Amino acid sequence: MSCTANTTSGDYICALTEMGTKPEMYRPRTLDTLVYADAELRLVLEGKRHLLFDGGMGTMLQEAGLAAGALPELLNLEQPDVVTRIHRAYVEAGSEVITTNTFGANALKLAHGTTEVSVSSVIQAAVVCARAASPRYVALDMGPIGSLLRPLGTLSFDEAHDLFAEQVQAGVAAGVDLVVIETMTDLAEIKAAVLAVKENSQLPICATMTFEADGRTFLGTSPEIAAVTLDALGVDVVGINCSLGPAELRLLAQRMMAVSAKPIMVQANAGLPHADCGHAVYDIQPEEYAEAVAGMINGGVGVVGGCCGTTPAYIQALAGLLQGHTPSPRTLAPALTVTSAQAMVRLPQGKHQIAVIGERINPTGKKRLQKALRSGMLDYVVEQGISQQEQGADILDVNVGLPDVDEARMLPQVAEAIAAATTTPLQIDSTDPVALEAAVRRYAGIPIINSVSGKEHVMNEVFPLVAHYGCCVVGLALDDAGIPDTAKGRVAVAQRIIDGAEQWGIGRERLLIDCLVMTASTNQEQVGDILQAVRSCKDELGVKTALGVSNVSFGLPARELLNATFLAAAFGAGLDAPILNPGSARYMDTVRAYRVLNTEDKGSGAYIERYAAWGDPYKVPVDGTGVSVTPSSTDAAKSAQDTNSLEAGNENPEGSIRHAVITGRRAEVVAATEALLQVQDAMDVINEHLIPALDEVGQRFDRGEFFLPQLMASAEAARAGFDTIKRLMPAQQLAEKGALALATVHGDIHDIGKNIVKMLLENYGYTVYDLGRDVPPERVLEAVQEHKLKLVGLSALMTTTVGAMKTTIELLHEHAPEVKTMVGGAVLTPEFAKEIGADFYAKDAAESARIAETVFGGQAD
Structure with a gap:
């Protein structure tokens, strides 16, 4: 590979150095080219043997007294005996694979730690801890970077790839047996991670994504899309982890097995969490968990383990299920x-x-x-x-x-x-x-x-x-x-x-x-x-x-x-x-x-819906001679264009601006806004056209017709309308919709969700003070008092940081009782939010806009 810098975008364009020489990196990745710790691991990848991973690391670290806001990965250096004890407990429970305590051990996250350390030193120490527990295999654990990739975020694909590549190189040097990429929600990010492994090792790859209750990642990827895409990339085991309990994930695993012949891996949570003294507590017990996983195993899942809320007791219950059990053969039509x-x-x-x-x-x-x-x-x-x-x-x-x-x-x-x-x-x-x-x-x-x-x-x-x-x-x-x-x-x-x-x-x-x-x-x-x-x-x-x-x-x-x-x-x-x-x-x-x-349109439903009231273009009036007039291809094309124009709502500026916002057409929004401002007041354009269009986008998002990228494209289109109004009518003072603060809580550096909420709320016309990530409670209170805010949004991704969210809410209740709080994040549920004292639970960015409207009411009118 050779990489050439692109000075315009800041990316790197990589290409084959000598086309036709079949460089090693591009050769087909097969089971024969991989490096195995032993022959049994190959049997797993061939679907002929089960494999048992370990359970939750964060859950065990919390029980061991991990301080709020501390980076779990630094314990590999600071308290290696604690990490080793956890690994050993899982091995004694029956785990064949120990995942290293390196979920967030990338240069971006470690840069926010209290100690300056290198990725290599953290991973080397993690592997030493894992090996000391004497498992059969050690898997390098790689989780999300914590920042959103372009175009929704600012991190480029190549930057993400390089961060993952640094982890892989360190893992290879430390002698890991395989790599597990987990808890991913962005298909582009997991692709960057897979390529980093492929291009820097010959290790087997297990790759899992995490799905919401609607069966999609928060960026809209379904289990089928995840499975076939990762399969095509050459991943050896595809699957699901985190977010939901084993009963829910069993259904998603079945959907993966319907489209991929690769071994399927599932590591479920011990159900949905609730709060107990500021900590996430999970209610599904080991026996119930194992019973649900047994259904997965009988249905064809080959690799199992546990995620949030699971402990060695859960793994011990799973170990008994796999004794003497062989995965059922699976066939798949190409x-x-x-x-x-x-x-x-x-x-x-x-x-x-x-x-x-x-x-x-x-x-x-x-x-x-x-x-x-x-x-x-x-x-x-x-x-x-x-x-x-x-x-x-x-x-x-x-x-x-x-x-x-x-x-x-x-x-x-x-x-x-x-x-x-x-x-x-x-x-x-x-x-x-x-x-x-x-x-x-x-x-x-x-x-x-x-x-x-x-x-x-x-x-x-x-x-x-x-x-x-x-x-x-x-x-x-x-x-x-x-x-x-x-x-x-x-x-x-x-x-x-x-x-x-x-x-x-x-x-x-x-x-x-x-x-x-x-x-x-x-x-x-x-x-x-x-x-x-x-x-x-x-x-x-x-x-x-x-x-x-x-x-x-x-x-x-x-x-x-x-x-x-x-x-x-x-x-x-x-x-x-x-x-x-x-x-x-x-x-x-x-x-x-x-x-x-060809029976693709079952029951002719789509055809009937389209053509039930169709006007046959060949049935046209006769001309003066009594001869039927045959429409020309030009006439037909014009008719089609007119029809498309009417369907798109382009017959007037009002319809045009609505359709343009809904479909994310920024240029059309600008043109339609300019036209409307000639006949309507600026606030009418905002309140009667831009905001209702965004509301409809939110409704389509709720119905699963739109996904996050389309939601944000529509928000950006609406923002183009707002910017046009400000440009053309600078002397007119537009009413403020309200101001709020957003923060990722202390100890958590994942700001993907927060940044998405910020973009959407700004495009709705709110003033947003972004306090950043890893924000102490006192800083949140300071911002509320300084700007006299009515609403604060708090985000947390990790179970180890929900305590900081509860502390922040308690501080606000004590010193700023008038402020409302909305919370969101992967580990939260409506019940959890209520238990830690939050006023609102925002399940997604669209919901945050509705919460803001509730809090600020008719202030913009």
């Missing part, structure tokens, strides 16, 4: 799977389902898009992605290729911006392997790379990226001799692409073969060959297929008619992924109709 952080497109082998790939983010022939890319003004580019998602695209192709645009810089930026505003998975489209790697490396999910061909040097450039980053890939049926004239020739190239992919451990379920559409105006005889090639690729080679449909009509009139007819014929031949403009009504009519015919 499927081409593409994901974003919040959505998954899955095309199973042996079943004909279709996925529409939107083609509009490609600068070829699009002057406005070219201008936007050259100027770096990405709002218009993002708008194209949002529109295509609304129009029915399942996947978005992203191409920024222009002669004067630095693709290696621009492509990841555009992909990041689109991913922040849409949930649609992406197809990364470039002929530049450096640009491809820059984008797919940082993408949170499984993207498609578009494309590879049958040319040897292209396969040597692209397949290492596909293998290393767990991508799917489009294979073009062309080679050094060009595009074959016959179906047989195209299929032969496809076979070479399949063979080349297999050398890199890339199965045919990750391939889409594009048989390359030629225009009927000059290659009319080849149209049948193209369809036959699609049919042969499906029936003979067993691969999914893609086609750029619109090429067939180039140079002919009524192009949409010809395109839609060819599309229907291609579906009949087995086409899986048409690449087309979803804004074309004729295209999407064909797609929706075919989904009825």
